[in-house]
Amino acid sequence: MENGFIILFGLTMLYLAATSRIVAHIRLLIAQGILLFLICCCNMNHILGIHMKWLNFGFLVVETLIVKAIIIPWFLYRVLKKTNANRDIAANVPHFYCLVIASVILMAGFLVSNYFISSVKMISPIYFGVSVATIIISLWLITIKHKIISNVIEFITMENGIFLLSLSVAKEMPILVNMGVLLDVFIAVYILGLFVNVINKEFKDLEVSNLSDLKDYEYND
Amino acid sequence: MIKTILLFPIVAGILMLLFRKRFIDNLLLNIYAFLHFAITLFLVFGNKLYQGTYFAVDNTNKIFLLILSFVFLMVTLYNNGYSKSLPSFGVQVGDKKICLYWFMTLAFVWAMTGTVLTTDLGIAWVFIEATTLSSAYLIFFHRTKTAIEAAWKYVFICSIGIALAFVGIIFLNVSTGDINSLSYNVLYNNAPMFDIFWLKTAFVFILFGFGAKMGLAPIHFWLPDAHSESPSPISALLSATLLNSAFLVIVRVFKLMTIANCDEYARIMMLVMGFLSLFVTAVFVYHIKNYKRMLAYSSIENMGILAIGTALGGVGYIAVMLHLIGHSLAKASFFLTSGNILELFETKRIKSVNGLIKADGKTGWLWMFSMLAICAFPTSVLFISEFLIVKTMISQKHYILCVLFLLLLTVVLYGIGRVVIKMAFGEISEDKVKILEENKTKLSAFMYIPQFIMLIIVFILGVYVPPFLNNIISCASAALY
Numbered sequence: 001m002e003n004g005f006i007i008l009f010g011l012t013m014l015y016l017a018a019t020s021r022i023v024a025h026i027r028l029l030i031a032q033g034i035l036l037f038l039i040c041c042c043n044m045n046h047i048l049g050i051h052m053k054w055l056n057f058g059f060l061v062v063e064t065l066i067v068k069a070i071i072i073p074w075f076l077y078r079v080l081k082k083t084n085a086n087r088d089i090a091a092n093v094p095h096f097y098c099l100v101i102a103s104v105i106l107m108a109g110f111l112v113s114n115y116f117i118s119s120v121k122m123i124s125p126i127y128f129g130v131s132v133a134t135i136i137i138s139l140w141l142i143t144i145k146h147k148i149i150s151n152v153i154e155f156i157t158m159e160n161g162i163f164l165l166s167l168s169v170a171k172e173m174p175i176l177v178n179m180g181v182l183l184d185v186f187i188a189v190y191i192l193g194l195f196v197n198v199i200n201k202e203f204k205d206l207e208v209s210n211l212s213d214l215k216d217y218e219y220n221d
Numbered sequence: 222m223i224k225t226i227l228l229f230p231i232v233a234g235i236l237m238l239l240f241r242k243r244f245i246d247n248l249l250l251n252i253y254a255f256l257h258f259a260i261t262l263f264l265v266f267g268n269k270l271y272q273g274t275y276f277a278v279d280n281t282n283k284i285f286l287l288i289l290s291f292v293f294l295m296v297t298l299y300n301n302g303y304s305k306s307l308p309s310f311g312v313q314v315g316d317k318k319i320c321l322y323w324f325m326t327l328a329f330v331w332a333m334t335g336t337v338l339t340t341d342l343g344i345a346w347v348f349i350e351a352t353t354l355s356s357a358y359l360i361f362f363h364r365t366k367t368a369i370e371a372a373w374k375y376v377f378i379c380s381i382g383i384a385l386a387f388v389g390i391i392f393l394n395v396s397t398g399d400i401n402s403l404s405y406n407v408l409y410n411n412a413p414m415f416d417i418f419w420l421k422t423a424f425v426f427i428l429f430g431f432g433a434k435m436g437l438a439p440i441h442f443w444l445p446d447a448h449s450e451s452p453s454p455i456s457a458l459l460s461a462t463l464l465n466s467a468f469l470v471i472v473r474v475f476k477l478m479t480i481a482n483c484d485e486y487a488r489i490m491m492l493v494m495g496f497l498s499l500f501v502t503a504v505f506v507y508h509i510k511n512y513k514r515m516l517a518y519s520s521i522e523n524m525g526i527l528a529i530g531t532a533l534g535g536v537g538y539i540a541v542m543l544h545l546i547g548h549s550l551a552k553a554s555f556f557l558t559s560g561n562i563l564e565l566f567e568t569k570r571i572k573s574v575n576g577l578i579k580a581d582g583k584t585g586w587l588w589m590f591s592m593l594a595i596c597a598f599p600t601s602v603l604f605i606s607e608f609l610i611v612k613t614m615i616s617q618k619h620y621i622l623c624v625l626f627l628l629l630l631t632v633v634l635y636g637i638g639r640v641v642i643k644m645a646f647g648e649i650s651e652d653k654v655k656i657l658e659e660n661k662t663k664l665s666a667f668m669y670i671p672q673f674i675m676l677i678i679v680f681i682l683g684v685y686v687p688p689f690l691n692n693i694i695s696c697a698s699a700a701l702y
Contacts, residue, residue: 120419122395135388139381148373155380162384166391177403180347181387187354188380195361195373202366211370214446216505216514 002042003126009035009164010106010130013137016157017102018095020087022080025153026073032160033069039167040064059175063163063182072156072189079193080149083200088147098144102137109133127168134161147206148199152192159185223276223338226260229253230331237324243316246323247304253327254297257334261290266689276338280700281476283693284542285337285469288549292461293330295671296454299557300326302667303454306564322362322452328355329458336466342390342403345470346383349434352463353379360451371443371450378443379434386430392423405473412480420478424487427474428494434467436524438497445505448517449569453560456513460520461553465545468527475531476701484534491532496622498525499629506636511569512562515640516555519595522633523548526610529626531701533613538698540609543682547602550679551594554672558587561668562644565660566653571640576649580657581664585645587672592641594676596634600683 012028012035019025040060093101113129138158142151196206203210233249240246264271264278265287271278278286304319332355335348353376361372390403396419400411433440448456478487502522509515523544530541561584566574578585597603607630614623649657686694 120395122398142381151377155377155384158381158384162387162391165388169391169395174341174343174403177341177343177347180344181350184347184350184354188350188376191354191357191376192373192380195369195376198361198369199373202369211373213367214370214374214450216445216509216511 002039005035005039005042006126006130006164009039009160010109010133013106013134013157014099014102016154017098017137017141020095022085022088022147022149022153023077025150026076026080029076029153029156029160030069030073032157033064033067033073036068036160036163037061037064039164043167056175059178063178067182067186068156068160068163072186075190075193076149076153079196082197083149083206085147085149085200085206088145088150092144092146098141101140105137105140106130106133109136123168127164131161131165131168134158134164146208148208148211149196149206151208152189152196155192156189222260222264223271223273223278226257226264226334227276227331227338229256230327234324234327234331237320237327241317241320243304243319246320247301250323250327251297251301253330254294257330258290258294261286265693275341275344276335277340278338279340280696281473282337282469284545284697285465286334287693288465288546289330289333289337289462292458292549292553292675295553295675296457296557298667299457299560299671300454302665303452303560305665306663306668318362322359325355325358326455326458329359330462331355333462333466337469340405342393342405342408342470342474344403345473346387346390349386349431349467349470350380350383352466353383353434356451356455356459356463359455360447362452362455363450365450367446368450371446375443375447378440382430382433382440384430385433386427389423389426389428389430392419392426396420396423405477408477409480412477413482415481417481417483420481421483421486424474424478424483425490428471428487428490431467431470431474432494435464435471436498436521437494437528438501438521438525439494441498441501441521444521445514445517448520448556449511449513453513453556453563456516456559457553457556460517460556461549464520464524465549468524468545472531472701479702488532488534491528492622495525495528495532496625496629498522498528499626499633503629503632503636506633509636509640510571512571512574512640512644513556513559513569515571515637516552516559519555519633519637520548520552522630523552523595526607530606530610530613533610533617533619534701535613535617536609537613538701539694540606540613542694542697543602543609544606546682547594547606547679550675551591551601551603554587554675554679555591555595557668557672558584558591561664562588564663564668565657567656567660571644574644575647577645579649580653581661583669584664587669587676588641589645590676590680591672592637594679596637597630600680602679602682605683 012032016025016028109129109132113125117123117125117128135158138154138161142154145151200206230253233253237246237249265283329352332348332351336345339345339348357372357376360375361368396416400407429440436444448459475487478484498521502518506515506518527541527544530537530544562574563569565581577588594601597607611623
């Protein structure tokens with residue numbers, strides 16, 4: 001069950017690589033949030049320590065279900081409506097190759113984790129493989145996409161990957177750190193969203209190439 | 222004491238948001254600056270060490286706290302003059318906007334204080350990310366297209382960098398085995414038992430993550446943009462205090478590597494990044510067009526020197542601490558003076574600035590002396606620190622590195638010196654005289670005194686380090702072993 005959810009999570013990354021409609025990407029963020037919640041539920045006894053069990057669980061519900069699956073997608077959806085950016089077309093790499101490369105990364109994640117990580121006691125290989133592959137695919141997609149709102153979406157999928165990675169270690173982080181991380185990521189997404197709006201107002205469209213005025217070899221004031 | 226320094230800005234911030242009056246908000250920021258400095262003096266020079274669960278003053282962070290507090294005080298003094306002259310930038314600055322500026326400055330300094338004081342790697346991460354978020358508005362302050370670009374790059378690159386640092390922290394958690402804590406002291410006590418492979422992996426991520434924030438070379442791209450587009454007092458804060466806070470986290474993790482006996486690996490990485498920083502600066506500073514960008518590149522260079530000093534070890538640690546003080550004060554003074562120039566000439570373009578000394582003698586000479594201080598002209602404390610680094614290199618028989626180091630520093634010196642001298646001397650064109658006279662009236666005494674004080678300290682420290690400061694420096698460098 002748990003492994004099934006994790007594999008589904010990995011597949012969402014392939015979907016992200018293969019589609020160009022930004023609304024679909026936002027829906028995918030909702031799916032990722034719910035999947036993370038289900039993964040947490042599946043190994044509740046494993047993840048949650050004996051101390052403050054319910055506090056920890058409440059925190060995880062807030063983090064995955066409320067923030068990752070409701071608030072952030074809703075906020076991005078609003079930004080999207082304001083800015084009228086529908087598709088991220090004309091990426092540097094065609095979608096078919098995107099899909100192939102993302103699949104290769106995902107497969108490499110599985111292979112590496114099964115061969116090398118399985119000897120480490122504290123890490124479960126499937127978690128580790130999928131989360132590392134998610135982080136790498138997200139970073140790679142950031143470099144090839146043209147719209148800045150897609151960059152924000154990929155930043156969030158990267159954070160989801162890091163969240164999964166932190167679940168893969170069979171140790172809990174101090175709850176204070178967890179809360180701080182959640183708060184910071186949330187505010188970062190909020191600020192980036194605000195900037196997307198501002199950029200849309202100033203530049204008329206959301207292409208990354210607009211943001212290349214600051215250089216050293218040309219005069220800028 | 223520590224509680225006061227961390228809780229006061231929260232109360233003051235709420236008050237600021239409630240009142241939103243220029244006078245009250247400015248007063249609160251000034252009170253915090255003086256309070257911060259007073260408490261810091263008490264914490265640093267007091268007899269007993271202040272320890273808490275999550276925040277403490279120990280030998281390593283004393284010097285960082287002192288620099289942060291002093292630079293903040295000076296920048297706040299400068300801000301008093303600067304905020305009055307803000308409307309002259311052609312941007313209409315309403316009360317609301319300027320109040321938000323003060324509020325965000327408060328939040329920014331609060332986050333940096335938290336980073337410096339904390340004894341827990343996880344909490345340091347949270348505070349470092351908080352510095353990114355609070356300073357984003359400050360960089361965006363002028364609301365021009367380039368300011369948006371700079372702020373966007375800053376938030377995006379630093380957030381990704383910091384996210385990767387968090388991956389490093391997770392790996393560190395794997396390597397610690399049964400220990401479930403990120404407190405530095407617990408980590409140090411158990412370091413020899415850690416899993417070496419995961420510790421090394423963790424260090425790579427942490428160095429790159431916090432290095433992005435510190436402005437080390439392969440990941441420095443946000444730095445020139447952000448420093449050149451933000452208002453000058455904020456550039457001073459970014460350069461003189463924010464980079465130091467990120468460096469403190471790296472130093473603490475580096476110490477962990479030393480205790481775990483894989484410091485050789487860490488040293489090589491830091492040495493490579495340090496030299497890369499010097500190289501990048503030497504290449505870009507050579508044909509620079511914008512004087513604030515030039516100062517930003519100089520910050521990258523100095524961060525590179527700090528990384529090199531740490532990598533060398535031994536006497537290098539003392540050099541690092543001296544360099545930290547010298548760079549922070551000299552660079553803050555440099556950036557604040559660049560604010561005066563921007564005020565006078567209304568441009569950041571090097572070509573359009575001529576005859577600074579004739580236009581305004583005080584600004585011109587501050588500009589010249591800041592350059593001498595940052596370029597390690599003798600009796601500047603930077604001369605001592607760079608000399609010590611060269612000495613360490615020779616005593617460790619790294620002759621090629623030593624030659625490379627001196628060569629790159631000379632190129633940077635030439636690049637900066639040429640620009641600064643060109644700007645300071647020469648004749649003013651006729652059509653500018655009137656505008657300059659008009660702009661000169663906007664500069665108040667607050668916009669000269671802080672730089673003057675900081676430069677005096679930098680040049681005095683080069684010949685005489687008072688015993689109380691010497692004590693802190695030797696404690697800090699001893700704590701690194």
